[in-house]
Amino acid sequence: MATKIVIVGGGLAGTIIANGLCRQLKSEMRGGGLSITVIGTTDQHMYQPGLLYLPFGRTREAELFRDQRKLLDRKIVFFVDPANNIDVDKQEVTTDSGRVHGYDYLVIATGSRLMPQNIPGLAEGAHWLYDLEGARKMRVALDEFEGGKVIVNVNAPHKCPVAPLEITFMLHDFLKAKGVMDKSEITYTYPIGRLHSLEPVAEWALPEFTRLGIKSEIFFNAKQVNPDAKTIESEEGVTLGYDLLITVPPHQGAQVIEDSGLGKGGWVPTNKDTLHHEGSDNVFVCGDTTNIPISKAGSTAHFEADTIVDNLTSLITEGRMARNYDGKVFCFVETGMKSGTYVWFDYETPPNPGPPSQMVHWSKLAYNRLYWLSAKGLL
Amino acid sequence: MTERQLVDARGAACPGPLMELIAQIKLVNVGEEVEILSSDKGSASDIPLWVAKVGHEMVENEKQDNHWSMVVRRAK
Ligand SMILES: Cc1cc2nc3c(=O)[nH]c(=O)nc-3n(C[C@H](O)[C@H](O)[C@H](O)COP(=O)(O)OP(=O)(O)OC[C@H]3O[C@@H](n4cnc5c(N)ncnc54)[C@H](O)[C@@H]3O)c2cc1C
Numbered sequence: 004m005a006t007k008i009v010i011v012g013g014g015l016a017g018t019i020i021a022n023g024l025c026r027q028l029k030s031e032m033r034g035g036g037l038s039i040t041v042i043g044t045t046d047q048h049m050y051q052p053g054l055l056y057l058p059f060g061r062t063r064e065a066e067l068f069r070d071q072r073k074l075l076d077r078k079i080v081f082f083v084d085p086a087n088n089i090d091v092d093k094q095e096v097t098t099d100s101g102r103v104h105g106y107d108y109l110v111i112a113t114g115s116r117l118m119p120q121n122i123p124g125l126a127e128g129a130h131w132l133y134d135l136e137g138a139r140k141m142r143v144a145l146d147e148f149e150g151g152k153v154i155v156n157v158n159a160p161h162k163c164p165v166a167p168l169e170i171t172f173m174l175h176d177f178l179k180a181k182g183v184m185d186k187s188e189i190t191y192t193y194p195i196g197r198l199h200s201l202e203p204v205a206e207w208a209l210p211e212f213t214r215l216g217i218k219s220e221i222f223f224n225a226k227q228v229n230p231d232a233k234t235i236e237s238e239e240g241v242t243l244g245y246d247l248l249i250t251v252p253p254h255q256g257a258q259v260i261e262d263s264g265l266g267k268g269g270w271v272p273t274n275k276d277t278l279h280h281e282g283s284d285n286v287f288v289c290g291d292t293t294n295i296p297i298s299k300a301g302s303t304a305h306f307e308a309d310t311i312v313d314n315l316t317s318l319i320t321e322g323r324m325a326r327n328y329d330g331k332v333f334c335f336v337e338t339g340m341k342s343g344t345y346v347w348f349d350y351e352t353p354p355n356p357g358p359p360s361q362m363v364h365w366s367k368l369a370y371n372r373l374y375w376l377s378a379k380g381l382l
Numbered sequence: 383m384t385e386r387q388l389v390d391a392r393g394a395a396c397p398g399p400l401m402e403l404i405a406q407i408k409l410v411n412v413g414e415e416v417e418i419l420s421s422d423k424g425s426a427s428d429i430p431l432w433v434a435k436v437g438h439e440m441v442e443n444e445k446q447d448n449h450w451s452m453v454v455r456r457a458k
Pocket residue numbers: 011012013014015016017042043044045051052053054055084085086087112113114115132133134162163166257258259289290291292299300301302303304333334335
């Protein structure tokens with residue numbers, strides 16, 4: 004009997020794992036001893052970090068998309084047919100069309116989703132760029148904005164921890180270039196007691212905020228928004244008025260995770276070293292959907308995916324695991340329209356970002372192009 | 383016995399213990415508890431500060447050998 008690997012989620016993690024396994028296990032697949040199936044929700048793969056540039060007119064929509072089928076190796080079976088139940092006892096995944104996929108090994112890579120509806124009034128009163136529709140609307144709102152009070156409101160939990168600061172700096176540069184910054188005031192709100200969860204990044208951001216005249220309100224977790232009065236109120240009891248509200252909405256994992264009883268909020272309990280679903284030895288979890296207390300970022304998904312490829316390859320060919328995930332995360336940080344820095348850390352090494360430079364900004368722009376090679380498993 | 387969720391955020395650089403606690407508190411019901419393990423010095427003062435600001439309840443706050451164990455009850 005052929006060994007069956009099923010991957011739920013055709014985003015960054017699912018795509019890297021599927022292509023990586025295909026390359027490592029070429030001969031097993033050729034001989035018919037192994038099949039790889041990816042179950043996704045869409046035939047279009049979106050490069051999410053590119054959304055950051057969309058409302059500021061720095062990228063075109065078409066640049067963000069590729070045909071998912073073309074990103075996947077031809078030997079991979081791909082269904083656009085969302086999973087609606089994952090039964091880890093029966094080793095079966097059921098999809099919306101009613102198809103049932105049995106598996107020997109399962110990878111859960113269903114990512115995270117935006118939940119603005121969890122904060123009353125937020126969906127109606129705020130703009131965001133974390134999904135395509137939001138980014139389109141935010142582009143229109145920015146085009147129409149003629150100055151006033153802008154709030155950049157950040158909620159927990161969210162993916163891409165550096166994006167909120169990037170949004171703020173890019174917004175500042177955008178409004179300045181538009182000639183309305185002198186009539187505007189930007190206030191950045193953040194859930195914890197500093198400007199960023201990474202202390203060195205927070206320490207670097209503070210003088211930058213002062214230099215640019217950006218205000219901040221820390222320990223601010225949105226409780227509700229009143230779109231008519233144009234106010235946002237925090238759990239901590241602070242109310243701010245706004246003319247333009249930009250938010251990073253709180254996130255949860257995919258609905259199918261909760262529906263399958265695999266984890267509260269859609270976050271799957273995951274062993275931080277082996278990336279096994281807690282309690283299973285043939286189910287791996289990758290990317291945003293794990294409950295590991297680590298940044299939900301593409302680089303995290305990438306490093307985890309590499310670990311899972313090595314371990315599944317080893318399990319199938321030698322019956323043993325190859326290595327543990329070391330907690331590695333790497334992030335570029337855009338510090339304006341023309342400069343950037345980067346930061347990396349793992350379970351043992353604390354983060355330490357370098358000084359911002361134009362070079363790093365260009366590297367990030369280059370990475371925006373190289374993303375597709377990394378999804379194909381070539382990087 | 384009150385429901386208690388454990389979040390082991392020892393060594394977690396980003397998003398860090400307090401952000402993990404805030405996310406977890408949103409997932410439990412009023413009256414339920416979250417236990418957070420943290421090795422981060424800053425969070426040892428930030429967590430009680432935030433809990434007081436919001437009006438949740440700090441049930442336990444213990445310094446162990448190389449980490450803190452804090453239990454927070456969701457109050458609202
Ligand atoms: C604006 C923005 C900027 C970002 N910038 C960066 C950055 O600079 N650097 C960085 O490292 N990261 C960045 N990220 C984060 C990064 O894009 C994500 O962390 C990464 O995509 C996570 O990969 P994933 O595979 O876990 O999830 P995703 O790539 O989101 O993929 C999950 C997939 O699962 C699918 N799925 C969901 N439910 C089901 C179901 N029921 N059945 C089948 N499939 C399902 C979804 O359709 C989706 O395709 C950014 C994100 C955004 C939004």
